[in-house]
Amino acid sequence: MTTAILGGGLSGLTLARLLHERGEKVIVLEAEPQYGGLCRSRADRGFTFDIGGSHIIFSRDAEVLAFMRRMIEGNEERTVRNTKIFYKGRYVKYPFENGLYDLPPGDRFFCISEFIKTLIAVERGDLPAPENFHEWIYYTFGRGIAECYMVPYNEKIWKYPATGMSHHWVDGRIPRPPVEDVIKSAIGIPTEGYPHQAVFSYPREGGIEALARAIAKPVEPSIRTGFRITSIRNHDGHWQISDRTESVVADRIICTMPVQHLLAALDGVPPEVTEACGSLKYNSLVCVNIGIRGTVPDLSWLYIPDPAIGKTNRVSFPSNYSRQVAPDGCSSILAEITHQAGDDVARMTDRQLIDEVVEMLRVMQLAEPGQVVYTSVVRQPFAYVVYDTRYPGNIAMVRDYCGSIGIPLVGRFAQFEYLNMDGCIRSVMDFFGS
Numbered sequence: 001m002t003t004a005i006l007g008g009g010l011s012g013l014t015l016a017r018l019l020h021e022r023g024e025k026v027i028v029l030e031a032e033p034q035y036g037g038l039c040r041s042r043a044d045r046g047f048t049f050d051i052g053g054s055h056i057i058f059s060r061d062a063e064v065l066a067f068m069r070r071m072i073e074g075n076e077e078r079t080v081r082n083t084k085i086f087y088k089g090r091y092v093k094y095p096f097e098n099g100l101y102d103l104p105p106g107d108r109f110f111c112i113s114e115f116i117k118t119l120i121a122v123e124r125g126d127l128p129a130p131e132n133f134h135e136w137i138y139y140t141f142g143r144g145i146a147e148c149y150m151v152p153y154n155e156k157i158w159k160y161p162a163t164g165m166s167h168h169w170v171d172g173r174i175p176r177p178p179v180e181d182v183i184k185s186a187i188g189i190p191t192e193g194y195p196h197q198a199v200f201s202y203p204r205e206g207g208i209e210a211l212a213r214a215i216a217k218p219v220e221p222s223i224r225t226g227f228r229i230t231s232i233r234n235h236d237g238h239w240q241i242s243d244r245t246e247s248v249v250a251d252r253i254i255c256t257m258p259v260q261h262l263l264a265a266l267d268g269v270p271p272e273v274t275e276a277c278g279s280l281k282y283n284s285l286v287c288v289n290i291g292i293r294g295t296v297p298d299l300s301w302l303y304i305p306d307p308a309i310g311k312t313n314r315v316s317f318p319s320n321y322s323r324q325v326a327p328d329g330c331s332s333i334l335a336e337i338t339h340q341a342g343d344d345v346a347r348m349t350d351r352q353l354i355d356e357v358v359e360m361l362r363v364m365q366l367a368e369p370g371q372v373v374y375t376s377v378v379r380q381p382f383a384y385v386v387y388d389t390r391y392p393g394n395i396a397m398v399r400d401y402c403g404s405i406g407i408p409l410v411g412r413f414a415q416f417e418y419l420n421m422d423g424c425i426r427s428v429m430d431f432f433g434s
């Protein structure tokens, strides 16, 4: 029995490894010249940048975390998170609710008083349960935290009005500190939010791709790169998968590539399923990689909610995760800009994007243009699943259809879920458990 795995990102590679360990025959079909998907990294002139945005290894899933750390054993750096939000020229501790003391006094009062008023209103049953993400933010954090940070930041990253987004996904993904911690943070007693990420791992060498490579190692001979799947047909119980020039035959297929690409390769998909799939919302990503001479602040990454500062929603400092990812005397900065296909960011040239980020770094006093010694731009069409209010109905129709024709979906854009690396590996492990 041969299993063909469609897509060679972290999910496909982990699936292949676990199948191989069970003695099964697998082949991984990957469109790009290098496997790894969003977990690829590029080394160039002494700098190594993650090309799917800055990645770190963390999880509250002990089994999955142990697996990832075992994979990079001997090549692991551990870092204490030092993450901030850039707010009115200040660095506010992340998560925002744990950093209220860093706010100007007026904003601090606004945030804490609205937080407490909202708690009382919820307690009394005066506030109706939230029906969308916007209402959830106000209901959970109050008007102050909502308007100073949560709404502007979320609308910047999702490129979608919070009123049009569902809130079913927030648990475990948006930090919600205990009430005591929010009060402590407002009066200046330090607290730590999102504790399972407070210390994280990163490969010393090779960027996050070192994790993908370590997982892939035993199955490398079974990975076909440069195989962009355009057609999938089932003949007498066998699957024939083609990339226009060649075909591969398998007894079983498991899809880890985006469902949009899967359905486009199939014949006879009902129009209502095609429509549901076409209505699923996602964001693309531009990564602007900057190498500078000199140092950067001792920060892990920085959220930038204010649209006036620049298009970037987050900048990370990879050379603070590992000294091996930048040449001696240099530091690295990775700016992430989410966008949607065909929008103003998609139309910007690489030069324009670099200029925009270099100017932002100057304004934020993170780096002067004269320090810049390296720049590059990478674009990822599929970066984030956006949970609009029509998502539950649309995804159910797509999943039911794929299930009915015998194609399991595993991974971030196959399941079409906001899964981090740990969530993808968990899905793979559960796939075998099911």
Ligand SMILES: Cc1cc2nc3c(=O)[nH]c(=O)nc-3n(C[C@H](O)[C@H](O)[C@H](O)COP(=O)(O)OP(=O)(O)OC[C@H]3O[C@@H](n4cnc5c(N)ncnc54)[C@H](O)[C@@H]3O)c2cc1C
Pocket: 006, 007, 008, 009, 010, 011, 012, 029, 030, 031, 032, 035, 036, 037, 038, 039, 052, 053, 054, 055, 056, 057, 058, 227, 228, 229, 230, 256, 257, 258, 261, 285, 336, 382, 383, 384, 410, 411, 412, 413, 414, 419, 420, 421, 422, 424
């Ligand atoms: C900005 C950003 C930051 C992130 N940071 C973190 C982090 O810090 N920690 C963390 O745990 N997770 C993080 N993640 C999430 C992590 O990247 C994903 O969970 C994980 O990489 C998804 O793996 P996957 O294999 O499911 O999908 P992908 O990586 O998308 O893999 C899908 C693969 O399918 C291939 N493919 C597509 N179409 C075809 C086709 N037609 N034929 C053949 N192959 C095809 C693609 O080339 C790709 O290799 C981040 C994601 C983003 C966008």
